[in-house]
Amino acid sequence: MELTKELMASKTAAKQDTRIALLEVGMDIMLEKGYSNTGIQEILSALQVPKGSFYHYFDSKENYAVEIIRHFDDCYTTMLKTIVSNPEMTPLKRLRTYANESRNKLNDQACRKGCLIGNLSQEMSDQSEVLRTELSIVLAKRLELFAACIEEGQKLGEIKSQHSAAELADLFMSALSGAVMMAKTLKRIEPLDNFINIMIDDLIKA
Amino acid sequence: MELTKELMASKTAAKQDTRIALLEVGMDIMLEKGYSNTGIQEILSALQVPKGSFYHYFDSKENYAVEIIRHFDDCYTTMLKTIVSNPEMTPLKRLRTYANESRNKLNDQACRKGCLIGNLSQEMSDQSEVLRTELSIVLAKRLELFAACIEEGQKLGEIKSQHSAAELADLFMSALSGAVMMAKTLKRIEPLDNFINIMIDDLIKA
């Protein structure tokens, strides 16, 4: 009995693995090529999973993308929280750390890829209300995390208080996303450096 | 003779018109649906132009997009120059005017569409080196226009001089592009309002 249980478990796990693997490979490919440019067959070939299986696990490409967004967000939010809530740094230092990591990652990738959420937001907001809604949930979640960090900094007098934390978080994310876009097109990391130098080290600092 | 000349002229003009019409319709559709999601047939149907004509005027979809970018940029740069070089306003006021117009246009479009250059940059920078190069030329041109305006403001003491005009222009464009992206996904105009309120009215003002 224990044997069958184990087999069941491993089998179930394997099936789950296929599902997760589809999500993770799709995430990587969509990060590189966007939604429209990514074919389902391409994802399946990478994993040697047959076409029929895909539609066993997912209803449609659109729903698959929704699950990719959620899966990616799960990982990303965890990472983001550990940085912007890190009690061992001051709030402003946390923001700078996050910005720096974003900058270095983009630089390591030769100013390619960027952020899945940002890329899909730009590509799909006008094309799919389903994806737009999902992406807006993720964006709102991130805005909250940044706003909480900024508010903490404001209370400590480390960050300017002329504007609300929510507004500053908004601008912070806008500028960072835009800097990533510019860096990708110009193939130069300077937009990120400028963002860090001016926005963080100067403008929002109290 | 004059009659035939006129006919010739109008005919030639008509031919040119077909080309221009293809560029302008393609511009509109690509602004709404992006590059990958726009089919050539769709553009042709809108103008009732046969498929063969398209490949008479353009080598490929990619080259067609390059010409769309240039055509769009021609119009846009003219408009941009009249605003950011307008001697009847102070430099900072010009920037605010431009930002406000961008904000109002996006608002009128129910936070859709945005800017063709920004959209294509995000979608195509990693997919097509040809398009990326073309887009980077346009971005660089705009950066120069903004930088010139900002530099003027710095000399007048109206804009902070801790950072170079080029760096400020960089951040200005990053933040504006990012705010447009966020507004499209969140379907709220506030990111643009925040950009104007904080960035222009506060942060870069001396």
Add this chain to the structure above:
DNA sequence: CAAAACTAACCGACCGGTCTATTAAAAGGA
């Protein structure tokens, strides 16, 4: 054995791009 999980083969639609044919305009010759 019945039900659920899985999969290979297949579908019509559409993609960007090519083909050959036809028509209209420009250029050349006397």
Add this chain to the structure above:
DNA sequence: TCCTTTTAATAGACCGGTCGGTTAGTTTTG
């Protein structure tokens, strides 16, 4: 001036390939 030749432009049928998605059937499981 008229006729011929060449070239630009129009035209749509057609190409192989790929798209997202379906289905009929096999395999696995309880």
